[in-house]
Amino acid sequence: MNKNLQIAVEASLKAGKVIMEVYDTSFNIEIKDDKSPLTEADKKANDVINSYLVNTAFPIISEENKQTDYSSRKNWTTCWVVDPVDGTKEFIKRNGEFTVNIALVTNGKPELGVIYVPATKTIYVANVTTKEAFKSQLNSHDASLEEVMSSSKKLQPKGPKSNPVQVVGSRSHMSQETLDFVETIKKEGKDVEVVSKGSSLKFCLVAEGNADVYPRFAPTMEWDTAAGQAICNAVGIDVISQKTNKSLLYNKENLLNPWFLVSKN
Structure with a gap:
């Protein structure tokens, strides 16, 4: 396994462990700017991930880090892009659908990616360059890299002519535009099944x-x-900006994404 990918896998597992230490307590579910348990989970996970990634040659963009000004970031050829706890609302609801997201981006394009689901101990790992992507079901957050690899199963997207068409929707963020998109598919004479999922797990479903x-x-x-x-991307699925009609890019001046569509060409 690529050395940087190994580091990302190890960081995600250790972050997942500290997240679950908070998740399994009777934490206050109010969202506050002070040290509420949820904020503490974000911070602890971020600290763990930073402790691993700081030893690499690449700077870090993380939701929980102070953001570097674009005047400096624009010179970064390669960087990490991290969300220590993706799916805040799912964390509060205790439905398990929250993730640790770690990606390595080069020239604006994702090169490596890890998504860890602490509640189920499921990890998704991808190397875009070698077109390899797999998931592993683990027994422990302390699993070794050998255990991750030995339980790995290759990811395989669906074929192009499935019926009904399964459309991924957010549990917490379904918009009117998404509902309109579903209606467009139905008008083409196809059946639609909406599959709800939180956090970055929506990408994994596809x-x-x-x-x-x-x-x-x-x-x-x-x-x-x-x-x-x-x-x-590692399994041939495109993530297309609805603004440029091209793949989403990263380390932009504005870190806000445009709307996008994830599907196979």
Whole structure:
């Protein structure tokens, strides 16, 4: 396994461990700017991830880090893009659908990606360059790299002519535009099944063949999508900006993503 990918895998597992230490307590579910348990989970996970990535040659864009000004970032050829806890609302609801997202981006394009689901100990790993992507079901957050590899199963997207068309929708962020997209498919004479899922797991559903398309017509940030895009790109799934009609790019001046569509050409 690529050395940087190994580091990302190890960081995600250790972050997942500290997240679950908070998740399994009777934390206050109010969202506050002070040290509420949820904020503490974000911070602890971020600290763990930074402790691993800081030893690499690449700077870090993380939701929980102070953002570097674009005047400096624009000179970064390669950087990490991290969300220590993706799926805040899912964390509060205790439905398990939150993730650790770590991606390595080069020249604006995802190169490596890891998504870890701490509640189920499931990890998704991708190398876009070698077109390899797999998931592993682990027994422990302390699993070794050998255990990750030995339990790996290759990701395989669905074929192009499935019926009904499975459309991924957000549990917490379904927009009117997404509902309109579903109606457009129905007008083409196709049946539609909406598959609800939180956090970056929506990308994983498409990459592993449990959905056909993921329309995201609502705001996201780069750290929400970079790892998911890496996993999709590695298996031939495109993540297309509805603004440029090209792949989403990263380390932009504005870290807010445009609307996008995840599907196979």
